[in-house]
Structures are given as structure tokens and as C-alpha cells.
Amino acid sequence: MKAWICLPLIALVLAGCAGKTAYRDSCGTEIDSAWQELDLAKAEGFAGTVSYSKALSLLTGAKTQQQFEAFEGCTNKAQKARFYIRESRAGR
Secondary structure (H helix, E strand, O other): OHHHHHHHHHHHHHHHHHHHHOOHHHHHHHHHHHHHHHHHHHHOOOOOOHHHHHHHHHHHHHHHHHHOOOHHHHHHHHHHHHHHHHHHHOOO
């Protein structure tokens, strides 16, 4: 009888863990791309702009969310960071 109770609970736990992988790949890809673009912006001399600082802050937050498996938020922050990097390189 205990097996009939435990089996659905185990299935529920495994389904919950599988649901956290939806944005995993895009999170990693976005972070990697953003760091490369940030390095280019720094090399081009845009490291002192406000947009660069915003992007760096967002990337730090995205990396933290990646560590805690909040992949959707990580992806959103990394995409915003890439926007601010483009703004920085455009001189805004």
C-alpha cells in the first residue's frame, strides 16, 4: 500500500525537477554571448558608460539566477544586458 502512495509522489517530484530546464540552454547561450559582447565593448573603450554599468549589473544578476536554476529570469536579464551593451557601443 505504501508503494501506491510513494509512487505518485516520486513522479510529481521528478516532473517538478524536469520543469526547471525550459530556459536552461538559452540562459547559458545568452550569458556567454553577453560576456563576449561586454568584453568587446570594454576593449573598444565603452567601459565607462552608464549603459555598460547597467549591463554588467544585469549580467551579474543573470549569473546568480543561473546558479539558483531560475533560468527564465536569467534569460531575461541576459537579453536586457545585451540591449544595454548595444546602447553602450552606440554611445548612449
